[in-house]
Amino acid sequence: MNGRPLTIEVSRLSKRYGPVAAVRDLSFTVEPGVVTGFLGPNGAGKTTTMRMLTGLVSPTSGTATIGGRPYRRLRQPSRAVGAVFDASAFHPGHTARDHLRVYAAMGGYPDGRVTELLELLDLAGAADRRTHGFSTGMRQRLTLATALLGDPRVLLLDEPSNGLDPEGVRWLRGFLRRLADEGRTVLISSHVLHEMQQLVDDVVVIRRGELVAAGPWSQLAGPPAVLVRSPDADRLITALHGHRVETVEPGRLRVHGLDAPAVAGLAARHQVRVHELVAENTSLEELFLDLTSDKAATP
Amino acid sequence: MNLLRAEFRRLLATRMWRGLLLAAALLGGGLMGAMALVGPQNFSPPMPGLDTGTGVRSLLGFLGYTAFVPAAVGALAVTSEYRHRTAAVTFLFAPRRGQVLAAKLAAFGGAGLAYGVILAGTAAGALFGVAAIRGISLGLPTGTVLGLLARVGLAMVVFLLIGVGVGALLRNQVAALSVVIGYLYLGEPLLMMIPGVNRLYPVLPGGATAALTDFTYLADAISQEVGSTAVHLLPPAGGALLLTAYALTAALLATILTLRRDIT
Ligand SMILES: Nc1ncnc2c1ncn2[C@@H]1O[C@H](COP(=O)(O)OP(=O)(O)OP(=O)(O)O)[C@@H](O)[C@H]1O
Ligand SMILES: [Mg+2]
Numbered sequence: 001m002n003g004r005p006l007t008i009e010v011s012r013l014s015k016r017y018g019p020v021a022a023v024r025d026l027s028f029t030v031e032p033g034v035v036t037g038f039l040g041p042n043g044a045g046k047t048t049t050m051r052m053l054t055g056l057v058s059p060t061s062g063t064a065t066i067g068g069r070p071y072r073r074l075r076q077p078s079r080a081v082g083a084v085f086d087a088s089a090f091h092p093g094h095t096a097r098d099h100l101r102v103y104a105a106m107g108g109y110p111d112g113r114v115t116e117l118l119e120l121l122d123l124a125g126a127a128d129r130r131t132h133g134f135s136t137g138m139r140q141r142l143t144l145a146t147a148l149l150g151d152p153r154v155l156l157l158d159e160p161s162n163g164l165d166p167e168g169v170r171w172l173r174g175f176l177r178r179l180a181d182e183g184r185t186v187l188i189s190s191h192v193l194h195e196m197q198q199l200v201d202d203v204v205v206i207r208r209g210e211l212v213a214a215g216p217w218s219q220l221a222g223p224p225a226v227l228v229r230s231p232d233a234d235r236l237i238t239a240l241h242g243h244r245v246e247t248v249e250p251g252r253l254r255v256h257g258l259d260a261p262a263v264a265g266l267a268a269r270h271q272v273r274v275h276e277l278v279a280e281n282t283s284l285e286e287l288f289l290d291l292t293s294d295k296a297a298t299p
Numbered sequence: 300m301n302l303l304r305a306e307f308r309r310l311l312a313t314r315m316w317r318g319l320l321l322a323a324a325l326l327g328g329g330l331m332g333a334m335a336l337v338g339p340q341n342f343s344p345p346m347p348g349l350d351t352g353t354g355v356r357s358l359l360g361f362l363g364y365t366a367f368v369p370a371a372v373g374a375l376a377v378t379s380e381y382r383h384r385t386a387a388v389t390f391l392f393a394p395r396r397g398q399v400l401a402a403k404l405a406a407f408g409g410a411g412l413a414y415g416v417i418l419a420g421t422a423a424g425a426l427f428g429v430a431a432i433r434g435i436s437l438g439l440p441t442g443t444v445l446g447l448l449a450r451v452g453l454a455m456v457v458f459l460l461i462g463v464g465v466g467a468l469l470r471n472q473v474a475a476l477s478v479v480i481g482y483l484y485l486g487e488p489l490l491m492m493i494p495g496v497n498r499l500y501p502v503l504p505g506g507a508t509a510a511l512t513d514f515t516y517l518a519d520a521i522s523q524e525v526g527s528t529a530v531h532l533l534p535p536a537g538g539a540l541l542l543t544a545y546a547l548t549a550a551l552l553a554t555i556l557t558l559r560r561d562i563t
Binding site: 048051054055056057058071072074077078081083085086088089090091092093094095098101102103105106107108146 | 301302304305308309312313314315379383384385387388389390391392393394395559561562563
């Protein structure tokens with residue numbers, strides 16, 4: 001990594017497409033050295049925000065800066081930021097090496113860097129094949145290689161795990177973790193949450209273009225839920241009136257907002273039999289559903 | 300400078316590049332050779348033979364009509380950046396979009412020049428070769444023929460750049476190709492059949508190209524039809540200026556619009 005770490009700052013950012021408010025008054029920061037997940041359901045405005053961060057889309061109002069500068073004012077943007085938007089952005093008639101050589105020339109990097117990246121991303125064997133025959137995983141790695149040409153301090157990936165098999169996802173996780181550990185700023189958007197679970201340190205959650213939550217995900221996770229197995233599930237639900245209770249399957253409930261002793265106490269008072277009581281840490285998926293559901297948005 | 304190097308690399312790495320040079324040789328040597336072998340006096344309708352100045356000019360004029368080929372290539376190359384979504388990658392590496400377009404124009408100017416030189420060179424070979432074999436002495440001095448061929452070659456550069464401009468403007472591959480080929484190959488000749496509109500011929504791209512070689516075939520046909528006043532082509536220099544103005548306008552419009560547009 002070359003130079004000091006860079007922080008991403010988004011401040012009161014908005015974008016309208018005609019009648020559609022894609023992003024509304026959005027503010028958050030992304031810190032170096034950690035992997036930040038940028039989460040939100042389809043159409044939440046993730047891609048639009050990331051395109052504004054990189055100067056591809058002009059904001060209607062507000063600012064987005066990287067290390068204090070708007071993208072278009074960065075001196076050597078590809079040294080500061082590597083961004084991937086489309087999993088497959090190359091001319092089908094170009095070989096992997098051709099493609100990288102075009103952008104190496106554009107960024108002013110030597111051809112040796114191309115060879116290095118082909119090896120780093122395990123593409124050396126396919127370097128001289130035309131890209132139209134590439135598999136999804138190879139395409140993914142070639143777009144990553146392109147973004148990494150300038151050894152950038154910030155990495156922005158829009159839905160990087162789309163279409164990857166579990167093996168590919170695991171590899172990507174390890175790769176991004178290493179980059180963050182080197183002190184880089186890593187922001188990855190996704191709506192496929194279980195793939196992000198073991199990867200992200202921080203999260204920024206948006207919904208309908210607005211910020212819903214931001215911070216270290218361990219803090220956002222909030223009070224744990226409790227899994228209860230009971231032959232008297234119906235009566236337990238009545239007893240838990242006022243709390244959020246899901247029926248996982250007949251006879252199994254997930255109780256939110258209470259810890260295990262509280263559930264046990266309630267059950268005892270109402271003389272409900274309980275066969276099993278397991279404290280459960282909120283998964284990212286639940287957190288996400290919690291935060292982006294309509295109920296959460298209108299407190 | 301980096302941008303220019305990148306655009307040349309992009310161009311040279313595709314198979315289209317070899318196709319382009321092959322097309323230049325086929326259209327230059329092949330088409331010219333075939334036309335000269337048949338002889339304009341055997342065209343239908345018959346035209347003056349190769350031993351007359353008009354005959355030689357008409358062959359060079361027909362060569363000018365192949366300008367839609369480099370124009371289509373320019374449009375194809377630029378729109379493929381949008382089609383294959385590399386435009387966003389390019390603007391990530393080079394957010395100054397004006398410079399990107401300038402580098403593209405310069406690179407394609409070079410490609411157009413290569414195309415024009417091959418086209419004119421092979422056409423010259425074919426024309427002089429056929430004349431020598433059939434023992435015809437051409438109706439124009441050698442120097443004049445070479446000068447006219449050089450003009451045709453330069454016109455190809457300009458048309459390639461017009462294609463680049465239209466492509467950058469429209470971004471959609473099918474649309475840009477339809478416009479470029481449709482207009483140059485079909486649209487303009489069709490327009491010329493509309494009375495009144497055909498008076499505009501001299502200032503349209505095709506008329507300006509014809510002016511370069513003083514190829515009055517179509518202009519004369521229109522004059523006959525219009526009847527009253529003859530339609531006159533611009534002088535060659537005027538044609539050259541007008542063509543350049545078309546290319547510049549397309550490039551300028553494309554640049555201005557590209558600067559502000561969202562890449563989504
Ligand atoms: N070019 C555009 N023109 C008009 N509307 C657009 C455009 N791009 C995005 N939008 C709209 O803006 C909103 C946000 O879209 P965006 O692509 O940023 O969402 P996203 O969070 O990336 O969604 P996904 O998870 O589906 O990728 C959507 O309602 C979308 O329809
Ligand atoms: Mg998206």
